[in-house]
Amino acid sequence: MGRPRQFDPDTAVTDAMEAFWDLGYEGASAAVLEEHMGIGRSSLYATFGSKDELYAAAMDRYLEDLRKRVITGLRADGPALDVLQSFFHRVTRRGEPGGEPLRCCMIVRSCATGTTASPAIARLVERAIAELDDAFHDLLLRARHEGTLRARGSLRGLARLLTTTFQGLNIAANAGRSRRELQSITRATLDLLEA
Amino acid sequence: MGRPRQFDPDTAVTDAMEAFWDLGYEGASAAVLEEHMGIGRSSLYATFGSKDELYAAAMDRYLEDLRKRVITGLRADGPALDVLQSFFHRVTRRGEPGGEPLRCCMIVRSCATGTTASPAIARLVERAIAELDDAFHDLLLRARHEGTLRARGSLRGLARLLTTTFQGLNIAANAGRSRRELQSITRATLDLLEA
């Protein structure tokens, strides 16, 4: 009963995510969020409570999308290491004209700025990282079954290394590395993995 | 002539660096910087011009220190891969009681938050990264001469991968990974590199 909302909270969260992703937690001020979400301040606070809670919701959305993107990317058909190569290759192409924009992964940014000091965010991030580990681990298992993987030592450790490389690549791209350098990094990664 | 400064600008920059390192660019407010540097606001602005310029000076100091730490770390005596192992191992021990505190590398934080949008900072960071690449490259050359390295493909690419892993490890540590996980990552790295 009463007046119904004039906007869709779900798309509002998506819009907020875009703002936080582009501008970071501090950069996305209340005024900026109003603008991006297309709603007034009252609606914002009435619906989401506080900036922190909105950020948590936006982060949750981001991680959900990331999960989908990564999992579908790594479950693609074909030889496992080819799949991995094209997955990393896609990352190195961010920022090219007409492609995905180059912006820092929200996980990386959150860890770097210590937003993870908040227990709620820390929990979300830790879970997402564990799932990244799992996705890489599945792919490594595939590669091992194919016999294309030089696997010595723990596959789980290797999977964690790939997660680390994935996030490191993100930093590298945002550090102004050229496409050539970025691709030399993914090339080196695959050279090491091949049997 | 005139009244001499009551403080040493050099140590003041170091103090500022500590503040920026701990709290980030935005977190280190003028009041905080006053406190950490032990000087008043007038002195701060008269000496350093603006917060941006002070940040640039602090970053420069940070990178100089980092350079020294990394280069002396990677030039240590002994088998090259052992040196690399203990270098990474040291990173994974940050945050242990009584040791180095766990705080995000200023390069990583700067890239993640886009402080590198400022050309002055970007230049500093790019140069520092190139020097990290070189330091790893030197170590890889050593390993190759020893015959302990499984080197296929470009050594420069491999060196860049190590820089990337170094920064990725930093993210991983700040993401709340356990010491066990962190060490499994360095273990995996060395397993891949060994001939």
Add this chain to the structure above:
DNA sequence: CAGTTTTTGGAACGAGCGGTACAAAAAGCC
């Protein structure tokens, strides 16, 4: 249509931000 309930826009809040103005204090100069 009257009454209740909820949302909405906009003004306003106190606090903190980076930066400046200014006068008092301190040291060098002759």
Add this chain to the structure above:
DNA sequence: GGCTTTTTGTACCGCTCGTTCCAAAAACTG
């Protein structure tokens, strides 16, 4: 020891921050 030059402490500037308040508007309920 006066005079100049520089630094220092403090108060203050305009602005933006996240958040709250409140009255008007809108839609559901009987």
